[in-house]
Amino acid sequence: MSVNVTRRRVVATTERKERSFMLLRTSILSAMALATGLLTAAPAAAQDTPDPDAVVATVNGTDITLGHMIALRSSLPQQYNQLPPEVLFDGLLEQLVQQTLLMQSFEGDLSRQSELLIENERRAVVAGEAITRVMGTEPDSEAVQAAYDEKYGNAEEETEYKAAHILVETEDEAKALIEELEGGADFAALAQENSIGPSASNGGDLGWFGAGTMVEPFFNAVAELETGEVSDPLETQFGWHVITLNETRIKEQPALDDVRAELEEQLRQAAFEEHVKKLEADGDVSRADTSGIDPSAINDMTLLED
Known part of the structure; x- marks a missing residue:
């Protein structure tokens, strides 16, 4: 296949990643228009403790919960922080409804690329959970003091x-x-x-x-x-x-409190790296001989065509 066709495939892949945000942008514009017309309306009473399992919409029998909205919100770029919560809420809900409708309307088998992307996405999300657990533990004060002494004590x-x-x-x-x-x-x-x-x-x-x-x-x-x-x-x-x-x-050496956050992050990173090394040492990892694979193959989207 020609270079131009391959480039079109790369562009198409990038465009697919943008489509979710295209749906959200459209939904947000609609929500903003609605909010503008309802500025004088009395605000709805908010729950004291929102339930993430609360169903916010049902699409052909498939429930969408507040938890789904929160998870989607956490993945948005920072630019969405400037939007009022009520506008973002309505936009996210509309996006999830539209995505569910589109998902339900799809017939046939997913493309090989989509199947692999789903596998990679699950791999990344679960790995992220593992990283959070490993690095979420705060280093104790003795470890921080020892790290400080090692770095600055005898400098x-x-x-x-x-x-x-x-x-x-x-x-x-x-x-x-x-x-x-x-x-x-x-x-x-x-x-x-x-x-x-x-x-x-x-x-x-x-x-x-x-x-x-x-x-x-x-x-x-x-x-x-x-x-x-x-x-x-x-x-x-x-x-x-x-x-x-x-x-x-x-040059004066910094006080412990001035570099505490930096040292704690270094200790967490070191703990994570040690954890990964142990996982690999205890696991059964076999890396194949890839010398016969052209590294540029990772750029050829046509290889995933059905």
């Missing part, structure tokens, strides 16, 4: 630098600026007038930074300067720099 002191630079296109421009500075010119003023870098408006000020923040040649040049000293012209992939070092300081 070597790190020097941070506060520097400014003037970025120009040529070495000659950089040399000319150094001559002006040696003659008493103000560094910030020269940066504002001559620098082509984004820090020009701040007089070339780069703020505080440590190792790994700047490209290596630039950082090394800064680290070799004395406070108040101006560098020789330095070339990087961005152009030519004239650098001055304003201050240095020893």
Whole structure:
């Protein structure tokens, strides 16, 4: 089959993923129109404790519950957060009714691709439940303290630098600026007038930074300067720099409470990775020899045609 046909198949797959949201958008527009006409109506009394098993619609004998609506709502993109709850409620309900009608009207066998997508969707949803259970346990305070001590307790002191630079296109421009500075010119003023870098408006000020923040040649040049000293012209992939070092300081280690959330997440992630390793070690997993499969086959939707 031709490349153009394959591309059309890829587009068709993407379009199928959009159709659910197309139904929802249509339903929401209808709900908004209805809500606009009922703005003066008295609101219906809400239940104190809504029951997720409460039936909100029945379509040819198939019940749709509040739980179905809540589950569908949880899968929506953030853009739907701006909608009023009553509009979103009516839109979701209408979508589920329409989807049920369409599902019931379908005759024959599902395509192979649809069957596989359903398998993958169940696999992903159940795996998500498992992940939530594994990572849902909060690490105890002793584990968090141990992680903090390991990461920060014996960390070597790190020097941070506060520097400014003037970025120009040529070495000659950089040399000319150094001559002006040696003659008493103000560094910030020269940066504002001559620098082509984004820090020009701040007089070339780069703020505080440590190792790994700047490209290596630039950082090394800064680290070799004395406070108040101006560098020789330095070339990087961005152009030519004239650098001055304003201050240095020893970086303070963060307090435990400031990094607690970060450490807890790292511990949860480590627990999850260990859990997966154990599952595979205890399980019977056999990976076939895929060397004979062209990796580009995953892009060929025509392979799933009946």
